[in-house]
Amino acid sequence: MLQGKTIAFLVATEGIEQIELTEPWLAVERAGGTPRLISTEAGEVQAFNHLDRADRFKVDATVDEVSADDFDGLVLPGGVANPDALRLDEKAVRFARSFFDDGKPVAAICHAPWTLIEAGVVGDRAMTSWPSLRTDLTNAGASWVDQEVMVCANGPNKLITSRRPDDLKAFCQAAMDAFGA
Template sequence: MLNGKTIAFLVAPEGIEQIELTEPWQAVRQAGGTPRLISTRAGEVQAFNHLDRADRFPVDAVVDEVSADDFDGLVLPGGVANPDLLRTVPGAVRFTKAFFEAGKPVAAICHAPWTLVEADVVGGRTVTSWPSLQTDLRNAGATWADREVVVCDAGPNTLITSRKPDDLKAFCEAALDAFSG
């Protein structure tokens, strides 16, 4: 279905909700795509199962060494600390925004839309997220909906958002559909 397409997974060095990284990663791989782990530092990133340390994952490239042109889509996993750290790194924010400017699909789950707020790309769109982000998203000009997955084609690209790990099946299906288009 993805037939060799390369999908970037942008994460901070720590604080990633592990299942929100690994489940979409496996979905991309099983669909014939190539997932690549992009971070703000080289080496490994530390994932978490909620507040408990989980596995470490090797970084494929540092965000300042790649371009949205190198990829067919972007996944932003959640975890509270992950997007909170990403939104403070100008290169990560630029990289995220570049996918919107290029009209490429972006999928963000749980707390990940914080990075989208910082990139100023949610205005005029309908999105979902972990409930505590709804005020931030509304203040950034988005319409927030409490649904397991929201696919929004209102801007230059398709934006897929989901609320939490329980929504991963719908999130992965919608993301794969957008990435294959």
């Protein structure tokens, strides 16, 4: 159970894979936690269903307004454009890295590990991702595995990673277990 726990969902202004945002969000709510949408800009963000525009979501706060101290864990949804934009935003990268500095669990799916590579936190970690990130993760010092979910506790925190939307059930379960611990 996540009663009394608040989980940050860090996204860019667009390019978020909608189901990779909404399914973990619902899992946090079902577990009794409070999800909060954090972005690089105030207002709304644009989600996508692969390459097609999907829904817009209201941002709860920007990375300028919060810190890891405000949260019990972090979810990084994928989509190609979302983590690509986040890794270019110094404040977003610093926010993601701060969860590792504080020893708090982080869950990243699909292309989201790009942000973690930029944050310099994947070395010596076992991870999975969308297959095209394999070389990027390996070059950054991670050990890449091809499985639906990977929970790595080799480091200051638990890191939960998954490959794709088809893995969301296992991803959400592993993330809720880590956030509830």
